Amino acid sequence: MDPTRPTTTSDSGPEQLLELRNLRVRFHTSRGTVEAVKGIDLSVAAGRTLGIVGESGSGKSSACLSILGLHPHGTEVTGQVVFGGKDLLPLPEKALRSIRGKDIGLVYQDPMAALNPVRPVGSQLREPLQVHLGMSRRQADDRAAELLARVGIPSPRAQLRAFPHQFSGGMRQRIVIAMAIACEPALLLADEPTTALDVSVQAQVLDLLRDLTDALGIALVLVSHDLSVVAGLADHVAVMYAGEVVEQAPASQLFAHPQHPYTAALLASAAPVEAEDDDGAHGATLATDGMPLRQVTDRGAARNVAREDRLAKTDAPTSTDRPPSDDARRTS
Numbered sequence: 585m586d587p588t589r590p591t592t593t594s595d596s597g598p599e600q601l602l603e604l605r606n607l608r609v610r611f612h613t614s615r616g617t618v619e620a621v622k623g624i625d626l627s628v629a630a631g632r633t634l635g636i637v638g639e640s641g642s643g644k645s646s647a648c649l650s651i652l653g654l655h656p657h658g659t660e661v662t663g664q665v666v667f668g669g670k671d672l673l674p675l676p677e678k679a680l681r682s683i684r685g686k687d688i689g690l691v692y693q694d695p696m697a698a699l700n701p702v703r704p705v706g707s708q709l710r711e712p713l714q715v716h717l718g719m720s721r722r723q724a725d726d727r728a729a730e731l732l733a734r735v736g737i738p739s740p741r742a743q744l745r746a747f748p749h750q751f752s753g754g755m756r757q758r759i760v761i762a763m764a765i766a767c768e769p770a771l772l773l774a775d776e777p778t779t780a781l782d783v784s785v786q787a788q789v790l791d792l793l794r795d796l797t798d799a800l801g802i803a804l805v806l807v808s809h810d811l812s813v814v815a816g817l818a819d820h821v822a823v824m825y826a827g828e829v830v831e832q833a834p835a836s837q838l839f840a841h842p843q844h845p846y847t848a849a850l851l852a853s854a855a856p857v858e859a860e861d862d863d864g865a866h867g868a869t870l871a872t873d874g875m876p877l878r879q880v881t882d883r884g885a886a887r888n889v890a891r892e893d894r895l896a897k898t899d900a901p902t903s904t905d906r907p908p909s910d911d912a913r914r915t916s
């Protein structure tokens with residue numbers, strides 16, 4: 585295999601919830617044009633998790649922001665962003681607004697940037713519920729308290745009146761996640777969701793993301809510069825380098841047999857620890873939160889088998905089968 589060519593092991597087809605097709609992002613600046621994303625193809629099926637990894641500046645966020653049309657005015661984005669069978673790129677801002685937060689939720693790196701510092705969290709949680717789902721104030725309050733409880737905030741009803749600065753960083757990110765899943769979107773985009781958090785709470789937030797997306801059947805695009813962050817969650821991993829997807833494969837395959845030298849380098853940059861092999865031999869392996877990477881990927885694999893089972897048994901349509909909102913379909 586030619587390691588300079590991207591692998592194309594992700595299936596594409598009508599069952600894909602999201603497909604990026606030949607996506608290019610160019611920023612025109614006073615100092616010239618920056619080609620941040622150079623024609624990438626990625627996809628994620630309903631209920632599945634796609635991990636996107638790569639070093640700083642490789643184009644991960646640029647690709648992610650294109651999905652919801654969140655780039656600064658004047659950014660050139662070409663190709664296709666097909667969500668629920670519909671290309672979102674040509675949609676006007678109004679149609680995209682009706683998709684953001686309803687069909688596609690977003691979790692940013694910095695929870696403080698996602699929350700309004702001068703509004704109580706309850707009113708911020710109510711907003712998507714009232715705007716997108718037409719709930720009354722009372723219904724939205726009840727649901728907001730449920731959501732806070734769901735993401736592990738103690739005394740949720742009392743906390744609806746609290747302001748973002750009254751919570752720890754980890755709790756704030758939990759609140760942002762509650763807002764992102766409020767309308768039970770089909771897809772959640774999480775761009776470096778744990779990077780701004782203390783190491784001690786990173787694993788808890790990742791566990792929460794995994795539990796929620798599993799329980800609600802939400803597809804997840806998880807972006808990180810850290811391979812070990814995506815290792816325990818992703819079904820499929822894409823490695824970006826200098827605006828290109830240099831390798832993508834099912835997670836277990838990518839970790840066991842990296843094809844591209846850059847992927848191997850990323851794997852090698854995870855913290856090495858001494859670990860005992862199945863046959864008792866000691867050797868260096870990779871670790872995340874003190875857990876050998878192989879164990880992390882095994883945990884991910886076990887979860888995927890359980891989920892396969894559940895998906896196979898579920899005949900009835902789920903929220904993940906929902907197409908984009910009526911508004912979006914009308915305007916396209």
Ligand SMILES: Nc1ncnc2c1ncn2[C@@H]1O[C@H](COP(=O)(O)OP(=O)(O)OP(=O)(O)O)[C@@H](O)[C@H]1O
Pocket residue numbers: 611613618619620638639640641642643644645646647656809
């Ligand atoms: N608004 C912008 N205007 C001009 N250039 C930009 C803009 N946003 C990103 N870039 C450039 O595009 C390239 C890709 O940036 P991007 O933020 O997508 O990378 P990333 O992989 O998300 O990095 P990080 O891990 O640091 O978040 C970089 O060279 C960056 O400087």
Ligand SMILES: [Mg+2]
Pocket residue numbers: 644645646775776
């Ligand atoms: Mg980024």
